[in-house]
Amino acid sequence: MDGLYALKPWYTQRLRIFLERAENQGTSPDFFTAVGIFGAAAAGVSIAAGWWPLAVLWLGVRLAGANLDGAVARARKVCRPWGFALNEIGDRASDLLMFAGLAVWAASQGGPGMNWLSWPVIxxxxxxxxxxxxxxxxxxxxxxxxxxxxxxxxxxxxxCLAVIVAAAAPAAIPVVGAMIIVGSVLTAALRLAAAHRELATAAA
Incomplete structure (x- = not known):
């Protein structure tokens, strides 16, 4: 069950022009990791302000950066363990920036001022x-x-898609939040189950 991740090869193909330019110019994969983080930060600011159409654009940049860093590393044959670490840090930072923006947007929904103890924020x-x-x-x-x-x-x-929906329809934040929680727990469980089968087979 790959979900929208199954579209990654298609999306990479759409980014082919950037991949080829990076390969020809010797651009570091770390540059695209930074681009992804910048896109997530800009998306977080847009979400916090309620500008969800702009957030769609910036989250596209975030996903492009996250896609291209690994693709460029493989194309240039410069894959390295530290690059893996940077990629993970970039992805986690990007998620935090995106959710931080949504938390600010949720806190602003309860009237004047910021209500940080509201149920949407929680x-x-x-x-x-x-x-x-x-x-x-x-x-x-x-x-x-x-x-x-x-x-x-x-x-x-x-x-990313769920956060956009929540930003566009703040009243749906509790429903979207519950969906993210259930989906994330299910995804973690499926990944662990698959890993358990793989390791058990290897040990047999």
């Missing part, structure tokens, strides 16, 4: 915490020698 914070579970599951499994798994059913792309 839902956003709970969703942000749950969103870390799939990555924890993948990294724990990879540390044990299993494949580092990505994708869905509720991965990075689904989180």
């Amino acid at each position: 839902w956003v914070l709970a969703a942000a915490l749950a969103a870390t579970l799939p990555t924890f599951a993948s990294l724990a499994a990879a540390g044990a020698g299993a494949t580092r798994r990505n994708g869905g059913p509720f991965g990075k792309t689904e989180r």
Whole structure:
């Protein structure tokens, strides 16, 4: 169950012009990691202000950066362990920036001023915490020698889409938050189950 992650090869193909230019010019993959973080930061600011159409654009930049860093590293044959670490840090930072923007937007929905103890804010914070579970599951499994798994059913792309929906329809924040929580727990469980099968087979 790869979810929208199954569209990654298609999206990479759409970014082919940037990939080829980076390969020809010797651009560092780390540049695209930084681009992804910048896109997430800009998206967070846009979401906090309620400018969800602009956030769609910036989250597209975020996903493009996250896609291209690995693609450029493979194309230039400069994959390295530290690049893997930077990629993970970039993805986690990008998620935090995106959810921070949504938390600000949620806090502004209760009338004048910022209501940080409102239920919408609590839902956003709970969703942000749950969103870390799939990555924890993948990294724990990879540390044990299993494949580092990505994708869905509720991965990075689904989180971006869910946050856009919540920003566009603030009344739906509790529903979207619950969906992120359930989807993230399910994704983590499926990744751990797949890793368990892989490791058990390898040990047999």
